[in-house]
Amino acid sequence: MYRPQIKVLDCTIRDGGLMNDWWFEDQVVRDVWLADCAAGVDYCEIGYRASRRQFSPEEFGPWRFCDEEIVRRITEGVESDTKISIMCDVGRVDEDQFVPASESVISMVRVATYVHDIDKAIQLANFCSDLGYETTINIMAVSNAFERDIDQAVVQVENETRVKALYVVDSFGALYTEQVHYLVDKYRQILGPDKEVGIHCHNNQQLAFANTITGIIHMANFVDATVYGLGRAAGNCPLELALAFLRNPKFDIRPILDLCSRYFVKMQAELEGGYLIPYMITGANNQHPRAAMELLTTDRAGNYRGFWDQVAGPGAVV
Amino acid sequence: MYRPQIKVLDCTIRDGGLMNDWWFEDQVVRDVWLADCAAGVDYCEIGYRASRRQFSPEEFGPWRFCDEEIVRRITEGVESDTKISIMCDVGRVDEDQFVPASESVISMVRVATYVHDIDKAIQLANFCSDLGYETTINIMAVSNAFERDIDQAVVQVENETRVKALYVVDSFGALYTEQVHYLVDKYRQILGPDKEVGIHCHNNQQLAFANTITGIIHMANFVDATVYGLGRAAGNCPLELALAFLRNPKFDIRPILDLCSRYFVKMQAELEGGYLIPYMITGANNQHPRAAMELLTTDRAGNYRGFWDQVAGPGAVV
Numbered sequence: 001m002y003r004p005q006i007k008v009l010d011c012t013i014r015d016g017g018l019m020n021d022w023w024f025e026d027q028v029v030r031d032v033w034l035a036d037c038a039a040g041v042d043y044c045e046i047g048y049r050a051s052r053r054q055f056s057p058e059e060f061g062p063w064r065f066c067d068e069e070i071v072r073r074i075t076e077g078v079e080s081d082t083k084i085s086i087m088c089d090v091g092r093v094d095e096d097q098f099v100p101a102s103e104s105v106i107s108m109v110r111v112a113t114y115v116h117d118i119d120k121a122i123q124l125a126n127f128c129s130d131l132g133y134e135t136t137i138n139i140m141a142v143s144n145a146f147e148r149d150i151d152q153a154v155v156q157v158e159n160e161t162r163v164k165a166l167y168v169v170d171s172f173g174a175l176y177t178e179q180v181h182y183l184v185d186k187y188r189q190i191l192g193p194d195k196e197v198g199i200h201c202h203n204n205q206q207l208a209f210a211n212t213i214t215g216i217i218h219m220a221n222f223v224d225a226t227v228y229g230l231g232r233a234a235g236n237c238p239l240e241l242a243l244a245f246l247r248n249p250k251f252d253i254r255p256i257l258d259l260c261s262r263y264f265v266k267m268q269a270e271l272e273g274g275y276l277i278p279y280m281i282t283g284a285n286n287q288h289p290r291a292a293m294e295l296l297t298t299d300r301a302g303n304y305r306g307f308w309d310q311v312a313g314p315g316a317v318v
Numbered sequence: 319m320y321r322p323q324i325k326v327l328d329c330t331i332r333d334g335g336l337m338n339d340w341w342f343e344d345q346v347v348r349d350v351w352l353a354d355c356a357a358g359v360d361y362c363e364i365g366y367r368a369s370r371r372q373f374s375p376e377e378f379g380p381w382r383f384c385d386e387e388i389v390r391r392i393t394e395g396v397e398s399d400t401k402i403s404i405m406c407d408v409g410r411v412d413e414d415q416f417v418p419a420s421e422s423v424i425s426m427v428r429v430a431t432y433v434h435d436i437d438k439a440i441q442l443a444n445f446c447s448d449l450g451y452e453t454t455i456n457i458m459a460v461s462n463a464f465e466r467d468i469d470q471a472v473v474q475v476e477n478e479t480r481v482k483a484l485y486v487v488d489s490f491g492a493l494y495t496e497q498v499h500y501l502v503d504k505y506r507q508i509l510g511p512d513k514e515v516g517i518h519c520h521n522n523q524q525l526a527f528a529n530t531i532t533g534i535i536h537m538a539n540f541v542d543a544t545v546y547g548l549g550r551a552a553g554n555c556p557l558e559l560a561l562a563f564l565r566n567p568k569f570d571i572r573p574i575l576d577l578c579s580r581y582f583v584k585m586q587a588e589l590e591g592g593y594l595i596p597y598m599i600t601g602a603n604n605q606h607p608r609a610a611m612e613l614l615t616t617d618r619a620g621n622y623r624g625f626w627d628q629v630a631g632p633g634a635v636v
Contacts, residue, residue, distance in 0.1 A: 176563070177495070177528060178535075203524070205559055210495060210528030217496075228595075240595070241523055244602040245494070257622035260595050265620075275593070277546075277558070277578050284562040302583075304575035 002247050005221045007196075009043040010036050010239055012264070013063050014087050015224075015231035019271040022047060022061035028263055029063065030074050032227065035255035037080035039243065043108060045085040046071055051094045067097075072105045083107035087138070090120045101132030108134035108164070115145045118153040122160050129162045136198060136222065138167035142183060143174040143286050150183075154190045165196040165222040170211065173204025173234055173283035180211040184218040198222030201237050203229055204283025206275055208237040213245060227256055228264040233289035234279040235268070272296050277304045285311045320565050323539045325514075327361040328354050328557055330582070331381050332405050333542075333549035337589040340365060340379035346581055347381065348392050350545065353573035355398035357561065361426060363403040364389055369412045385415075390423045401425035405456070408438045419450030426452035426482070433463045436471040440478050447480045454516060454540065456485035460501060461492040461604050468501075472508045483514040483540040488529065491522025491552055491601035498529040502536040516540030519555050521547055522601025524593055526555040531563060545574055546582040551607035552597040553586070590614050595622045603629045 013022075013029055029046065036044040047063030055064055062070050066086045075084060085108035101107070109128040113121035118139070125135045137157055142150060157166045168183045175183075180199070187197045199215030199222070201208040212223060225242040229235035240260065243253045268274050278292035281304065291311065295301055331340075331347055347364065354362040365381030373382055380388050384404045393402060403426035419425070427446040431439035436457070443453045455475055460468060475484045486501045493501075498517070505515045517533030517540070519526040530541060543560040547553035558578065561571045586592050596610035599622065609629065613619055 177531065205562075206521070206524055206527045206556065209524045213495065238524065238598075240598060241602070244523075244598075254623045254626055257595065257599075257626055261620050261622050265595065277575065277583065280556075280558065280562075281575075284559070302579050304579050305572045308572055308575055 002249075003216075003221070004248070006216065006246060006248065007042040007222050008239070008242060008246070008251075009045055009085065009222060009224050010041045010226065011045040011087075011200075011224050011236070012226040012230055012239070014045040014047050015226055015236055016267075016273075017047060017061070017063050018232040019230070019273055020061070021059065022063035024061060024063055026074060031262065032259060033075050033082075033084075034078065035259050037078055037082045038255040039252050040248075040250040041082055041239070043083050043085045045087060045110070046074070047086055049086045049088050049097055049109075050092050051097070053094065054092055066106075068099060068104060068106075075105055083134075085110055087112055088124060089113075090117045090124060093124070095127060098128065098131055104133075106133065108136065110136045110138055110167075112138045112140055112169075114141060115139050115149045115153050118156055122156060125161050125163055135161070135163045136165040136167060137161065137163050138169050138198070138200060140169045141171040141288075142168055143170060143172050143179070151186070151190070154187055158191050158195065163195060165198040166191060167198035167200050167222065167224070168215065168220070169200045170202055172286055172288055173202035173208065173279070174286040175201075175207070175211060177207065177210055177214045180214045181218055184215045184220050188219050196221040198224065200224040202231065202283070203234040203236060203275060204279045204289065208235070209241045209245075212237040212242060227259045228268050230264050230268050230271070230273055233273065233293060234275055234283065235273045278307055281308050281311050287311060320567075321534075321539070322566065324534065324564060324566065325360040325540050326557070326560060326564070326569075327363055327403065327540060327542050328359045328544065329363040329405075329542050329554070330544040330548055330557070332363040332365050333544055333554055334585075334591075335365060335379070335381050336550040337548070337591055338379070339377065340381035342379065342381055344392060349580065350577060351393050351400075351402075352396065353577050355396055355400045356573040357570050358566075358568040359400055359557070361401050361403045363405060363428070364392070365404055367404045367406050367415055367427075368410050369415070371412065372410055384424075386417060386422055386424075393423055401452075403428055405430055406442060407431075408435045408442060411442070413445060416446065416449055422451075424451065426454065428454045428456055428485075430456045430458055430487075432459060433457050433467045433471050436474055440474060443479050443481055453479070453481045454483040454485060455479065455481050456487050456516070456518060458487045459489040459606075460486055461488060461490050461497070469504070469508075472505055476509050476513065481513060483516040484509060485516035485518050485540065485542075486533065486538070487518045488520055490604055490606055491520035491526065491597070492604040493519075493525070493529060495525065495528055495532045498532045499536055502533045502538050506537050514539040516542065518542040520549065520601070521552040521554060521593060522597045522607065526553070527559045527563075530555040530560060534564075545577045546586050548582050548586050548589070548591055551591065551611060552593055552601065553591050596625055599626050599629050605629060
């Protein structure tokens with residue numbers, strides 16, 4: 001699927017950080033950055049930027065905050081077309097954490113929001129656009145939103161922002177391929193030609209890659225993926241699969257395979273990420289993986305039947 | 319996707335046996351059978367039937383041979399609508415291994431073949447039909463066949479057999495969803511109304527479930543899956559995902575979740591099955607997983623870059 005307009009964004013550190021509170025060693029983050037540069041990945045999303053008034057640096061590692069100086073230190077000394085992005089959650093970041101884009105090593109700020117906070121997301125995205133950053137808005141958990149609210153939010157993003165892309169985000173790994181098709185078509189039809197559709201999938205039902213392909217086929221041009229699929233719970237679309245599929249001559253899959261060899265196969269197992277039955281159960285029932293992640297810390301972790309009954313509710317069979 | 323005509327076939331023991339030479343303990347096989355009965359799965363495929371002149375019972379466990387007496391012993395004492403099937407490879411089974419269906423506990427014989435052996439497959443399927451068995455023909459490795467040969471084989475199966483279903487088999491886990499769509503449509507258009515299309519997928523690129531859904535949407539009514547996806551190399555479409563998707567009130571997912579708890583999560587890890595990078599590399603390059611399975615027994619198992627270069631050939635980048 002060679003379409004030059006497609007931009008691949010590697011959010012391994014950002015989404016994977018949800019599994020280890022962003023305690024990645026500097027060397028790992030630097031190697032992800034170098035590999036993304038060597039592989040021709042378009043964006044390397046290196047973490048969240050979050051408020052220190054709300055999140056303690058004792059509890060959370062540096063990639064929860066993405067201060068300018070650490071991002072600069074980790075990424076310096078490389079000539080590359082790969083850009084750096086960070087993500088902000090609406091209401092969890094302070095405006096004084098941003099310098100103008102001209103003084104920053106960061107190119108893009110992505111604003112994550114639930115649909116009911118779309119006005120705040122637009123405000124934050126416009127603030128970052130005014131500072132000179134590329135921006136996106138990522139509407140999370142669309143599988144759990146009222147369609148009318150989604151429709152209205154997409155219209156607002158079109159009319160009130162200068163974002164480069166608006167993302168369909170399947171936070172729960174609940175969407176089947178037909179539903180991704182439907183949503184990407186909807187976004188694409190409402191948005192004008194200067195705004196792209198993005199696609200960010202989770203793998204609770206082993207559909208992250210398939211749903212990403214569906215997004216691409218339906219003209220989503222911003223594509224999120226992570227090395228070996230590392231990300232919250234069941235994780236994301238594996239970057240190695242996305243690059244193998246895209247067949248764009250600018251990509252080289254091998255630096256990403258090296259990251260799998262060195263770090264991420266092992267890390268995925270240690271952090272209990274990937275396709276696990278508890279994550280499948282929340283995904284198939286369109287719920288946040290929170291309960292599954294909690295279950296895995298208990299001695300009931302292997303009682304899948306019990307967890308199914310808890311999540312699906314009494315009397316639920318399939 | 320509730321369509322009453324859909325038949326789900328659990329081939330955990332048969333396809334999973336490719337990972338342990340069919341050395342499953344009797345209790346495991348019995349528990350799979352009991353769970354399939356309790357879950358409402360339509361067929362339990364309990365192994366291959368293979369010639370003892372070609373395969374040594376010292377090397378291969380009993381589910382490589384599926385003698386009548388052991389299948390009867392393991393499955394007896396249960397009232398159930400679930401039927402038992404076995405698979406035969408063309409040229410690897412002896413006709414004197416079969417009793418008439420009226421004397422057998424086995425309901426269905428599935429004939430696996432490469433497209434160039436379709437005449438032999440038709441002969442074997444007709445032999446089994448004459449004995450009173452339900453039959454299918456499963457054309458393996460379609461991703462590697464000439465389309466003209468496939469076309470001719472499907473016409474022959476339509477005209478020369480009484481099989482219940484003809485399967486699209488993605489042995490290498492190489493097919494993208496669009497290709498499954500294309501092949502299932504082709505089979506469906508050529509076959510008459512008394513023959514179903516079947517779908518059997520492998521998970522090398524994490525597409526087994528997505529491709530199975532695509533098959534179902536395009537009217538494949540015989541659906542293969544295995545518990546926790548256990549099967550050769552990256553394995554198959556996970557049965558728990560298929561049942562959750564199908565939403566047919568006759569299914570109960572929970573006995574299958576119990577099998578995951580008791581046996582198959584552990585077994586998948588011990589046998590090195592599931593999504594591993596070497597399997598992804600053969601799948602993405604449309605090759606048999608043999609080389610990947612060999613690699614995993616060596617000290618080069620973690621050198622993914624080297625294996626990519628070996629499989630994709632010199633100069634291949636994506």
